[in-house]
Amino acid sequence: MKASRIVLNFFKGSNPLRGLNPFRGLILIGLIAIFAYGCAAAKEKKPSIEEKAVDASMRGSEAFANRDYAAALVRFEIALQLDRSVDNRQGELIDLINIARVYTALADYKNAVDRIEKAITLARSLNDNRKLVEAYATYSKVRWMAGDSQAALMEINKAILIDAKDGVKSGGLLNLKAELLIDSGTVEKAETFQRVEPLQGAEELLFTALSLNKRDDNAAETANSYRALARVSDLRKKWNDALAFYSKAYDIDKPAGDPVKITIDLMGMAKSNLALKRPDEAVFLFGRAYIVSANAGLTARTAESLDKLIITYKEMGNAEKADFYSRIRDAMSAEPLQGAEPLQGADNGSGGGKAK
Amino acid sequence: MDRLKDSDSRFKGLEVKIGLLVLIVLVGIAFVVVSLGIERGIFTKKYTLYFITESGEGFRKGMPVKLSGFNIGRVKSIELAGDARVTVYLEINSKYKGWLRSGSVAKVIKEGFIGDAVVEVTVGKPGTKEYAEGEMIPFEKAGGMAEIVNEVKPVLNEIKEIIHYINDPQGDIKKTLSNVQNVTAGMNMTREKVDSLLDQTGTTVKKVQGLVDSVAGSAAPAMESTARTIKNMEQISLKLVPTMERIDRLAGNAEIATQRLPGITDKLERTIDNVKGMSDALSNDAPRIREVLLDAGDAARDGKALVKGFRESWPGRLVAPKPRSPELVPFDGSLMNVERR
Structure with a gap:
């Protein structure tokens, strides 16, 4: 009714807002202004x-996901320069x-x-605990x-304390x-920092981590x-447990397609089978590890899998197969080893663990 | 109403104010009209030319006339002449008169594949007489969609002939493929022979090694060289293994491809027949299809504008997805897959 009176007054040539409560009139004008502003098309603008x-940054993340680290680095560096140029501290972090x-x-x-x-300095100055945790975790790694396991443990403890x-x-x-913990031989109980027997702290921590990762539906961390x-079970010589854990890891890693992790899983399963006196299964898995690592260009892992195949076939009395793989291994040795991907299986490398 | 008296100060000079307002409005309207007239060339001097064509299809009143892509006039009128042909009158801007001389021709072209048809006139020969008011300009028939389709038809026929040629059992291609099959079969045999040769090489190598050992004392330098050669031979034979496997795969692939080819060529032939059928239908329905395409283009543009407007306006902005923000790449809590110094 009010609206019709306004229109009528307008056409009669008299004050359109006559008789209207001034307060309501203001609200009406305000609403019309808001509506008009909202319906106006957004201004065309160039990307800022x-x-x-x-x-x-998004392109860098895509490249990182595709393991194209060189491209990722270039993109992130560009993002960093741009963020710094407009003093975007969160982006810079x-x-x-x-x-x-x-x-x-x-x-x-x-x-x-x-x-x-x-990054740590910036995260502290911004009081951004979430990013500080991420930065400490990366620093720890x-x-x-x-080569400094104790310092790494200190940094990860900082991250976990902030989380807590x-x-x-x-x-x-x-x-x-x-x-x-496994690597440094530290025997503290992981969350309470009480001292406990070797490996126990790590194992308890890993079961907690497993349930958290399952809860968060985080396949990679699961x-x-x-x-x-599996590594803890290896060190405890619980070969059946190790085999089961490596198999579960393999089931997740295989569809994810990370050749390094797949090779570790296959080698771990093979070694567990070997320890359980199942050489046929072991050579089959060593063979698959050899194929995966060779196709991915992981020279050191390829060499390791070949060595295991040669030794195992020799122990099985299969000289022909041992000779076949020896010749491939010799041909590899003639060329310089490329790449330096780590070798940390269940029983070698730095992951071998001092905590035995 | 008592308040609205003539003595009210607000009504002083009212007539002057109203008169001024009306004057401003009239001046504004006149300005708009004149501006539009100038823009549309209403006030520019023009002259008329005409041409005669067999059919009036594709012509319409107001159709632009262009010279080197510039608008120089429009189709003024279209008339059916006494001999059932069509006379098209062109209204040309006089300032372009100098370009239209003997040698100039008019033709209908399309701006893009589904663009509007326009009358294009070409530049005449320099030094010749300019066309004067009411003169006839020659008309050159240019290809429309029907003509394009007619041009495509022979090409399609040629493609069909090529397919027949490929598919001919006695043709060169089939024979060549057959030869390839024979070669790949030969490769298999060769591979078996190479395998056997490799075995023999292994045996020979062992024998030579024995021989080398026995005479090593007396001819050490020569034997070292021989030993190196043998080692090289061993490495070569090892490298041959993957090559032989590749040959195997290659032979298998060639065989599969040969088996599939007849089916593929049949499908291709059927597809070309379909294309021909479609092109016939297209040539018959070309004018209607063009209209449909134009409508579809307009509809798509309108739809796009609508969506853009919705996205950018108030309710759209509320429901539209927010722009993505940068994120950290995922942290990997494993040490097994990284290198340690």
Whole structure:
């Protein structure tokens, strides 16, 4: 009725708002203004520097997911420059952590340390605990790769403590801590830091991590938990348990398609079978590990699987097969080993564990 | 109403104010009309030319006339002449008169595949007489969609002939494929022979090795060289194994491809027949199809504009997905797959 009176007054030439409560009139005008503003088409605009930075960062993430680390590095560096140019501190923090993770994947410790230390400083200044946890976790891994297990353990403890204060639990962090415990020989109980018997802390931690990762539907970290549990079982010489854990890890890793993890799983299963006096199964799995690693260009792992095949066939009395693989191994030896992918199976490498 | 008296100060000079307002409005309207007239060339001087064509299909009043892509006039009128042919009158902007001379021709072209048809006139020969008011300009028939389809038909026929040629059991292609099959079969045999040769090489190598051992003392330098050669031979024979496997696969693939080819060529032939059928239908329905395509283009443009408008306007902005934000790449809590210094 009010609206019709306004229109009528307008056409009669008198004050259209006559007789209307001034307060309601103001509300009406306000609503009309809001509606008109809202219905107006958004202004066409060129992508801003922030948007370009986001785009570069997203492309970097895609490249990282495709294991194209060189491309990922370029994209993240572009994103970092753009974010810094507009003083986008949150963006800069994400870029720094991402770059450190790419350098970690490229085994470039120096640059990884440089970037992650800057990220930690920035995360502290921004009071961003979530990113600080991520940065500490990455730093921990980098310190371990640089050969300092105790420092790595210290950094992961910092991350877990922040999580605990914020009421957060991450299966990925617990996985890393468990592996560091096994590797460093530290015998503290993982979460309470009480001293317990060797491997017990790691094992308890890994079961907690496993349930958290399953809860979070995090397949990659669930497989990591199984693989680390398999390693603990290896060290305890519980071969049936080890075989079961490696098999579970393999079932998850196979569709994910990471050749390094698949090779580790296959080698682990093969070694467990060998320990259980099942050489036929063992050579079959060593053979598959050889094929996977050779096709992925993992020279060191290929050599390891060939060595295992030769030894096992010799022990089985199959000289023909042993000779066949020996010739391939000799041909490989003639060429310099390429790549330096780590060799940490159940019974070798740094993952062999001091905590026995 | 008592308040609205002539003595009210707000009504002082009312007539002047209203007059001024009306004047401003009239001036504005005149300005708009004149601007539109200038823009549409209403006030520019024009002259008329005409051409005669067999059919008036595709022509319409107001159709643009272009010279080198520039609009220089429009189709003024279309008339049916006494001999059942069609006279098309063109209204040309006089300032382009200098370009239309003897040698100029008019033709109908399309702007893009489904674009509007326009009358294109070409530049005349320099130094010749300009066309004057009411003169006839020659018309050159150009290809429409029907003509394009007619041009495509012979090409399709040629493709069909090629397929027949490929598919001919006595033709070169089939014979060549048959030869390839024979070669691959020969490769299999060769491979078996190479396998056997490799076995023999192994035996020979062992014998030579024994011989080398026995005479090593007396002819050490020569024997070292022989031993190196033997080692090389062993490596070569090892490298031959994957090559032989590749030959096996290659032979298998060639055989499969040969078996599949007749089916593929049959399918291709049927497809070409279908294309021909479609092209016939197209040539018959070309004018209607063009209209449908134009309508579809307009509808698509309108739809796109509608969606864009919705996305950018108030309710759309509320429901549209928010832009993605950068994220951390996933952390991997495993140490087994990384290298340690």
